[in-house]
Amino acid sequence: MQIWLLPEYIEDILPPEARRIESLRRRLLDLFHVHGYLQVIPPMLEYLPSLLTGTGHDMDLKTFKVVDQLSGRMMGLRADITPQAARVDAHLLNRGGVVRLCYAGSVLQAMPEGMMQTREPLQIGAELFGHPGIESDVEIQQLMLKALQLIGLQGIHLDIGHVGIFQALMERGGVSADLEAALFQALQGKDVSSIGELAQGLDAVTRDAILLLPQLYGGIEVLERAQKSLPDYPEIRRALDDLRSIAAGVGEMADSIAFDLAELRGYHYHSGVVFAVYLPGQAHAVAKGGRYDEVGKVFGRARPATGFSMDLRVLCGALGPAAAAPAILAPHAGDAALQDKIETLRSQGEVVVMDLPGHEAQRDELNCDRVLVLRDNQWQIEKIKS
Structure with missing residues (x-):
């Protein structure tokens, strides 16, 4: 066995990608900080x-499980930081008003979310607790789009849905739990033929509405079509009004926006608006989130909540290949003036690498395009001739 091999879908992050990821992490957390x-x-x-609360079975299969040798209790390696943020808000902070939290860290998933995706995402995100109105959904999506713009991503496409529409149809139509689960799976796969077969035994109003959902995808006109074609339930009217408010609040921040009323991402987890951001040439979402008002219930308070998360690895890859920052080569000499010059350059953000004795042959590996040389008793920077 080659002991240096890593498990499937687990990989090292090497320079200069590691440097770029760390830079992205700092910039994004600073952005979240100035927004409170x-x-x-x-x-x-x-x-x-604690890790699985409120998520139903969605996270169960993704979570690595171990036995705690101290207590004998079952423990899990987090597959998502959002439930942890809900625990902190509900149990530890225990504040009465609005709480805004952000985080950045690794999560581990027993199964990758898709082909060629890592099982160790570097999750970064923000959550807003304590406000049930659409204003907080707009705020969190605006922050997400600002974050993507800050790091230079272009061609941002925002997809928005609302699980409340499907929930209303299931409840009003008296659909059984098993049939609801089957319809959910068919809608997620946009499997129109299976949806038709499953909906045969439903009342006409519910059946027609379910068959229509996969067709309700597109621009703002989709909301008007849904208003005219779906049952006039109060829950559906509220959901469509929420989507219109979001369109007005964030529409200009994205390069394009679409509404998908059959999108039920995190159906057992989210309770309202759901959204995701896609980029040209990217098969998977680079950011996603939504409203999840029940996750904190097990911790004593079912606080209203909305938030989003992103994978720093995915963001880094979307920016294209990372290049190492060019450095300045400094000779290894016990010269006080040289040391002062080096420290001055480093304080200005320059990378200065000492040329250790005996390694002159490996200078090309240091990525240095300049060198410090002594001219007229002054240490000066000169270009390295290729």
């Missing part, structure tokens, strides 16, 4: 019920 989001650093390992 307080950083938290939850543990990687928790007792299993």
Whole structure:
């Protein structure tokens, strides 16, 4: 066995990609900070019920499970930081008003979310607790789009849905839990033929509405079509009004926006608006989130909540290949003036690398395009001739 091999879908992050990821992390957390989001650093390992609360079975299969040798209880390696943020808000901070939290850290997933995706995303995100109105959904999506613009991404496409529409149809139509689960799976796969077969036994109003959902995808006109074609339930009217408010609040920040009323991402987890951002040439979302008002219930308070998360690895890849910053080569000499010059350059953000004795042959590996030389008793920077 080659002991240097890593498990499938687990990989090292090498320079200069590691440097870019760290730079992105700092810039994004600084952005969240100036918007009033307080950083938290939850543990990687928790007792299993705490990690899975409110998520139904969605996270169960993704979570690595271990037995705690001290207590004998089952523990899990977090597959998502959002439930941890909800625990911090509901149990530890225990504030009555609005709480804004942000975070950045690794998560581990037993199964990758898609082909060629890592099982160790570097998750960064923001969550807003304590406000049930659409204004907080708009705020969190605006912050997400600002974050993507800050790091230079272009061609931002925002997809928005609302799980409340499907929930209303299931509840009003008296659909059984098993049939609801089957319809959910068919809608997620946009499997129109299966949707038709499953909906045969439903009342006409519910059946027609379910068959229409996969067709309700597109621009703002989709909301008007839905208003005319879907049942006139109060829950559906509220959901469509929420989507219009979001369109007015964030539409100009994205390069394009679409509404998908059959999108049920995180159906057992989210309770309202859901959204995702896609980029040209990217098969998977680079950011996603939504409203999840029940996650904190097990911790004593079912606080209204909305938020988003991103994978720093994915963001880094979307920016294209990372290049190492060019450095300045400094001779290894016990010269006080040289040391002062080096420290001055480093304080200005320049990378200065000492040329250690005996390694002159490896200078090309240091990525230095300049060198410090002594001219007229002054240390000066000169270009290295190729």
